[in-house]
Amino acid sequence: MDGGQNNLMTLIFLVAAVLIFLKLRSVLGRRTGDEPARFERYRAERAAAEAQAAAKPDGKVVTLPRRDRDAATDVAATRESDQDRMQRMTQIAAGNSGLARGLIDIALADRKFEPAEFMRGAKAAYESIVMAFAEGNRSLLRDLLSPEVYDGFATALDQRGARKETVEQSFIGIKSAEMLDAELSGGTAQITLTFVSELSSATRNMAQEIVAGDPKRIKEVTDIWTFARDVNAATPNWRLVATRAAT
Numbered sequence: 001m002d003g004g005q006n007n008l009m010t011l012i013f014l015v016a017a018v019l020i021f022l023k024l025r026s027v028l029g030r031r032t033g034d035e036p037a038r039f040e041r042y043r044a045e046r047a048a049a050e051a052q053a054a055a056k057p058d059g060k061v062v063t064l065p066r067r068d069r070d071a072a073t074d075v076a077a078t079r080e081s082d083q084d085r086m087q088r089m090t091q092i093a094a095g096n097s098g099l100a101r102g103l104i105d106i107a108l109a110d111r112k113f114e115p116a117e118f119m120r121g122a123k124a125a126y127e128s129i130v131m132a133f134a135e136g137n138r139s140l141l142r143d144l145l146s147p148e149v150y151d152g153f154a155t156a157l158d159q160r161g162a163r164k165e166t167v168e169q170s171f172i173g174i175k176s177a178e179m180l181d182a183e184l185s186g187g188t189a190q191i192t193l194t195f196v197s198e199l200s201s202a203t204r205n206m207a208q209e210i211v212a213g214d215p216k217r218i219k220e221v222t223d224i225w226t227f228a229r230d231v232n233a234a235t236p237n238w239r240l241v242a243t244r245a246a247t
Contacts, residue, residue: 082108089115093179102182106189110231115179118191121238122227123177126195129240133157134169134201146228146241164206168215172198180224184231191238192226194246222246 080088086104092115093100107113125144132140133153141153160167174197181192198220202213226242229235 096180099179099182102184102191103179105184106182106191106231109184109187110189112236113189113231118238119177119179119193122191122193122225123174123195125227125238125240126174126177126197126223126225127171130197130199131169131171134167136160136167144240146239149240149243160203165211166204167201168204169199169201170215172200172218175220187230187232188228189231190226190228190241192224192242195221195223195225197221197223 085107089103089107090100093103103115128140129144131137132144133156136157138154138157142150145153174195176194176196178194179191180194183190198218200213200215200218202210202215205211222245224244224246225240227238228241229238
């Protein structure tokens with residue numbers, strides 16, 4: 001009798017185990033051998049979705065600011081000793097003692113100052129100013145120039161407007177840009193550069209006749225410009241404070 005009951009209980013447990021196994025199998029599924037491939041496809045689809053979500057309406061991917069990289073750069077600049085910083089500025093000056101002294105003074109007063117970054121910004125500003133003057137974009141010029149320099153540019157634009165003239169200009173590019181001098185005076189940093197650029201330009205009168213220049217001729221232009229900023233100011237922007245022709 002006891003043996004029959006034990007056999008019956010064993011059978012019940014077996015049936016229950018089979019039912020549970022079948023239920024789990026239907027819910028969890030079976031391994032097919034292509035799990036790694038499916039996982040790689042999932043990763044690829046997810047990466048594509050993230051890239052699409054970060055894209056602009058025109059399809060260009062938006063690059064977000066690297067705050068961690070900026071913070072690391074600030075920390076590295078802070079940890080750099082004054083002696084190392086002075087030596088680095090001297091090397092950048094490449095034998096120009098006056099430039100070296102000025103760069104050292106600026107670099108010690110402003111730990112975030114980096115000559116390479118300044119040069120990139122100066123080149124971008126140069127092209128922007130040249131094109132803004134040709135187009136008569138006073139708003140952009142006002143942002144990039146000191147009040148004194150802006151007044152000179154504005155006067156030239158007024159005279160051009162009085163003659164009913166327009167400028168047709170194409171900026172080909174900057175052939176070279178070199179720092180000539182640097183100084184720190186009363187908390188104001190000034191750096192003078194020489195730019196050699198290539199552009200084509202023509203001035204037309206009200207009848208669209210060319211009165212100066214040639215739109216099909218590329219000419220080389222040399223400018224000597226001085227940029228300045230207050231090293232204690234919160235804004236990192238430099239402004240054009242002086243221009244002169246190359247001798």
